[in-house]
Amino acid sequence: MTNSQNSPENAPDPAFLASLTTWLKSAAPQIGVPVSLNKFSTGQSNPTYRLQTDLGTMDGRFVLRTQPAGLLLKSAHAVEREYRVMKALATSPVPVPDMIIACDAPDVVGMKFFIMREVDGETLFDPALASYSVDDRRALFYAKIEVLAALAAIDPVAQGLEGFGKPTGYIDRQFATWTRQYRASETETIAAMEFLITELPACLDREIPGFCIIHGDFRLDNLLIRNRTEVAALIDWELSTLGPAFIDLSYWCAMLRMESSWPIGGLGGINRASLGIPDEAQLVSAFCAKTGLDRPxxxxALIAFQCFRFASILQGVLKRHLDGNASADNAASVGGQARLVAMLGADILSRYLRKTI
Structure with missing residues (x-):
């Protein structure tokens, strides 16, 4: 987490650091004494800070992730789930940061939090990877497929995640959850969202193959990249659960369909072949080859569902901005993208419905 585009700023109240320091002296003395705590400027959900201790250099660099201040939606900002899943994956082929300690008592600093070791890697935001060579672009895209395939191959129970999610009913639960979250964050009527909420249930397959750990927000800026083509860590596991193997892949593919000009942009309108970027069919084919699973x-319809889900997430970002407790500086523009994503999903679903009539 050492990218200049995601540099930490905005030190919290000194009392926050003082309370944290007191708690760490007994709870995790091995990480040293905190000397600074600075908030990263990006990240739309859970505030994230670089914690520097007196151990010096990278040995003394940690990351503190907390719930946001203010009234929280039920089941949102589950930092304890992030900590649990990354700790469980420490012995797996999926790269994650080393977990240090978690605190479920909100009275220590005012909210739940956890601490992990900082990973030496870069956060990227441009899915077209403009600064990359053709070969490096292709290599990084397929490196991401390797991570998804590795995640899909893990037995959740054997990895210590029994009870982390229910073995069946993922699609219906997610649809109900994100409809509820959207209604709780709704600031205006978005016709495309109403269309998706009405039409999606009849279109979704409840028998998607595979059962695995789902990251829940698999996209470029939730990966830390090292040496240009190596995935050093997969971060931001707040939405993780258990479910069908194609959920993370379909979400990533939906993200890539978004227009490149949007605040959180994709590859819409970009000639992927000229950049050496695999098209969607190639990414899906590579995942299927690695996992032995067939595409749903x-x-x-699954892509449209992911647009609905992401639009609901963005609406929550906008609502937190309007309520004054957004985590990132660009929350207004990012949250305003909810309508665009919903319109994309509605268009995809409309075309799907026309083909099935």
């Missing part, structure tokens, strides 16, 4: 027949 209703793939387009």
């Amino acid at each position: 027949a209703n793939w387009e």
